[in-house]
Amino acid sequence: MADVIALTYDISPDDFTRAGEASSDVKSKLKQVGVSPAAIRKVAIAMYEGEINMVIHAEGGKITVEISPEQIRMILADKGPGIPNVEQAMQAGWSTAPDEVRSLGFGAGMGLPNMKKYTDEMNIETTLGVGTTITMVVKL
């Protein structure tokens, strides 16, 4: 079995100033191991959107990134309120973000659509009142 590098990050709730730190760290590590810039960009965008979602909606959570020669898998797990209607949440422009978040330039309802657009596989497991786990794969 090929070597897999696993990275884990705790995402702080309500801290927009730190959102993006985990994605930036993954980006620099992928650069170090020689992943193509195009694949790095996909991972960075998808993961940052996920981070922001966790900060806005889910009081933080945990992100695990598994890097193998074939693919990069991101697992974003939170203990937030869950997504009542995944199909609706996947529509571009649909957003439940509060005004405060919109004033920062987020909340355009592009998060989940961007995550899907920039990854090769995306799976959402969500249970109301329990949490959401999103798994995304970018193939190399």
Place this chain on the structure above:
Amino acid sequence: MTVGDLIGKGIFQVVEEGDDLSREITGIFCCDLLSVAMGRAPSMSAWVTVMGNVNTIAVATLADVSCVILAENAQADEMCLTRAKQQGVTLLATEEPVFEAALKVHDMLHG
């Protein structure tokens, strides 16, 4: 045109020089919604926006744009400046509106 060439024209104020003046600029992107910018800003573009918060720098880094131009005299807040310095992001500023600022870059790229 490189980031250094753009700075050398003296049209924009240099808020933070960044760490790669040799980086090429191959296009221009204008948007203030960070999630849209995140998904749409082409790599190696000059991104013109009025959003001067710390998340602007995160998006600039992750979307891999060549520089950020704050238009309309928009001010970068303290944390934005700190993060730009840490991440080596080139941050420029102008009193011009977004369209005019972008047009100037366009003219330099294609003029």
